[in-house]
Amino acid sequence: MPAPIIKVEDLSKTFLSKERKKGAGRKKKPVHALKAVNLDVKDGEVFGLLGPNGAGKTTLIKILTTLLLPTSGTAWVNGYNITKEEDEVRASIGCMLMGDRGLYWKLTGRENLDYFGALYHVPKADRTKKIEELIALLKLGDFIDRTVETYSSGQRMIVAFAKSLVNDAPILFLDEPTVTMDVPTARELRRIVREMNDAGKTILYTTHLMHEAEELCDRVAIIDHGEIIALGTPEELKQSLGHEDVVSLEGIFPESTVVRLRAVPGIREVAVTAGDSGRSKLDVMVENSRAMLPRIIEAVTGNGATIEQIKPKEITLEDVFVAKTGRTLAVDTRVVGEKAVSGRGG
Amino acid sequence: MAAETVSKGFGLGRPGSRGSLGVIWSVFRARIKIITRYKGAVLLESIIPVVFAGLPILLGSAVAGSEQAAAANFFSYTGTTCPSALPSDCATLFRLYMLMGSNTFMIVSLMLWLIGYWVRREQETGTLEALYLAPAKRLYILAGVTSYTLVRSLLAFVTATVLGSIVFQVNPLSGLFGAAIAYLVLGIPALWGISFFFGALVMRIKEANSVIQLLQWVLAFAMGVYFPVTVFPLLLRWTAMAFPPTLMNDAIRSTLLGITSIYGPWYVVLGLMLMAAWTVPLLGYQFFGLVERRVRRDQGVGQF
Ligand SMILES: Nc1ncnc2c1ncn2[C@@H]1O[C@H](COP(=O)(O)OP(=O)(O)O)[C@@H](O)[C@H]1O
Numbered sequence A: 001m002p003a004p005i006i007k008v009e010d011l012s013k014t015f016l017s018k019e020r021k022k023g024a025g026r027k028k029k030p031v032h033a034l035k036a037v038n039l040d041v042k043d044g045e046v047f048g049l050l051g052p053n054g055a056g057k058t059t060l061i062k063i064l065t066t067l068l069l070p071t072s073g074t075a076w077v078n079g080y081n082i083t084k085e086e087d088e089v090r091a092s093i094g095c096m097l098m099g100d101r102g103l104y105w106k107l108t109g110r111e112n113l114d115y116f117g118a119l120y121h122v123p124k125a126d127r128t129k130k131i132e133e134l135i136a137l138l139k140l141g142d143f144i145d146r147t148v149e150t151y152s153s154g155q156r157m158i159v160a161f162a163k164s165l166v167n168d169a170p171i172l173f174l175d176e177p178t179v180t181m182d183v184p185t186a187r188e189l190r191r192i193v194r195e196m197n198d199a200g201k202t203i204l205y206t207t208h209l210m211h212e213a214e215e216l217c218d219r220v221a222i223i224d225h226g227e228i229i230a231l232g233t234p235e236e237l238k239q240s241l242g243h244e245d246v247v248s249l250e251g252i253f254p255e256s257t258v259v260r261l262r263a264v265p266g267i268r269e270v271a272v273t274a275g276d277s278g279r280s281k282l283d284v285m286v287e288n289s290r291a292m293l294p295r296i297i298e299a300v301t302g303n304g305a306t307i308e309q310i311k312p313k314e315i316t317l318e319d320v321f322v323a324k325t326g327r328t329l330a331v332d333t334r335v336v337g338e339k340a341v342s343g344r345g346g
Numbered sequence B: 001m002a003a004e005t006v007s008k009g010f011g012l013g014r015p016g017s018r019g020s021l022g023v024i025w026s027v028f029r030a031r032i033k034i035i036t037r038y039k040g041a042v043l044l045e046s047i048i049p050v051v052f053a054g055l056p057i058l059l060g061s062a063v064a065g066s067e068q069a070a071a072a073n074f075f076s077y078t079g080t081t082c083p084s085a086l087p088s089d090c091a092t093l094f095r096l097y098m099l100m101g102s103n104t105f106m107i108v109s110l111m112l113w114l115i116g117y118w119v120r121r122e123q124e125t126g127t128l129e130a131l132y133l134a135p136a137k138r139l140y141i142l143a144g145v146t147s148y149t150l151v152r153s154l155l156a157f158v159t160a161t162v163l164g165s166i167v168f169q170v171n172p173l174s175g176l177f178g179a180a181i182a183y184l185v186l187g188i189p190a191l192w193g194i195s196f197f198f199g200a201l202v203m204r205i206k207e208a209n210s211v212i213q214l215l216q217w218v219l220a221f222a223m224g225v226y227f228p229v230t231v232f233p234l235l236l237r238w239t240a241m242a243f244p245p246t247l248m249n250d251a252i253r254s255t256l257l258g259i260t261s262i263y264g265p266w267y268v269v270l271g272l273m274l275m276a277a278w279t280v281p282l283l284g285y286q287f288f289g290l291v292e293r294r295v296r297r298d299q300g301v302g303q304f
């Protein structure tokens, strides 16, 4: 087996940030963004990092791209150590880390690409050729010669994406690249990512959208609170749930519903996603949905609840996350403490 | 096709001198393009020191009754001897002293503040993070930026000197003009060094405006823009004299005006200037690297 192109070994990162709460004084509070993470990414795969907001995805990417130093542990990218051979690591990767940020607003898109190409030591002639290629590939022709300040956020996004390709690196790091894109643009970007991968590039792709991970990635690591809680191909991950089924209910449910459901024998886990105007969605994980359906309905009704829809659901990566954490991916775990915990019940 | 597309990445080997020069040039050119797209900035900048020099001249004349009296007061109070016996000559020298002081002050502050604003701006737009993602060496990026700050400050200096000479009716080309310019050039590496300190400070505290506003006054005071620092009490005076811009300012003025330097004979001045020219940049660069490492260990350079 060939050596992994990215190897992460016991990587931890603890941020110390000042508490600015009344009465907390000036104490520094540690945030454990990554807890002894181990990972191997194989040459030529699209590797997904799936987790809710605040899970530690960006922190991991920042460490792998040399922007941030780990508190402990280490990693290798393209065979180079991230703290000892920084320039080699940087030359091996193309990155899109902060959405549409990282462009000069007073320069045109083309000038931006040329500038960053030079910083990656791409010779002038190759640079010009590469930029033309990217303009054609990503259909930038309409706006590439205008200053970035005149772009829409979608246009800035796509130029930021082009920037990550300008040095033609063997490894691409994409941190939630579709987060502010509209649906067709996002789909187009994923198509191009696949194309890049077919051409041999290794891609590390983070997202909090399970459908992206499922559709795009060869292997997925599910990350939560700084820990990898599951890893495998999307198929393997879904199969790891064994014979579990998911029943999805939509409607208006009082808080006690969740408690009552959890008390029913045979129900493994219940996850709540809040919707608008008091509506919410309950994903109930059971061993056998057919057998359990009457009992679920029994537990929910007679409680002031209104069921608008009830249906058995195909297992997705989201359910894998639910099974492991009792939360859905939509929950923001950046708020450590009360909120994240209460995310369990609703 | 596939084999061609998957390169091993450009510049994985060490970039040659062409690549490194390319970095300096690209950074420099980008800065120049950006500033020229903000209309009028350079011109406005050049008017400021003329106003700055006008203040003490007018104020001095107002307090002393006439400009000649102001000049006489100035020279006797500061212990600098006016090299001419003619009061009107002394008045001209007084004006030139103020003008050169504020022009030099402008070079110094522009070179420092431009770095500060540069760091801060790149932090805010996320381009600082983008710079750190690239394999280009920090040294070359800084070289590109400092070339830009230098060009911009020198342009402003020349404009201000020309404008000021017309407004105040002084001839800066009299006296040892060439030697004064030589001191100016010799003072620049030390300014780079200090600007690295300053840039690092901004990167760390993520604020430029308030720091600049405060330091602007400290700098003006310490450099002795309107007076030789000999008027300070001893401790303050030594501190101010140890500050490279003070040395540069005094060297330029004393040479141009033909008055004695507060540092002593010309060879002492030259020696000190040479020493500052190579130690200060080294120290500043080291400091920048140190702060950068700390920032990467704590929050990362992208935090803003
Ligand atoms: N500079 C920082 N200082 C303090 N805490 C941070 C910093 N950056 C991230 N964190 C915290 O680390 C955790 C992981 O954040 P992040 O890696 O950005 O998550 P994700 O990208 O998965 O949304 C969060 O709890 C976040 O609040």
Ligand SMILES: [Mg+2]
Pocket (backbone or CB within 6 Å): A054, A057, A058, A059, A175, A176
């Ligand atoms: Mg993130």
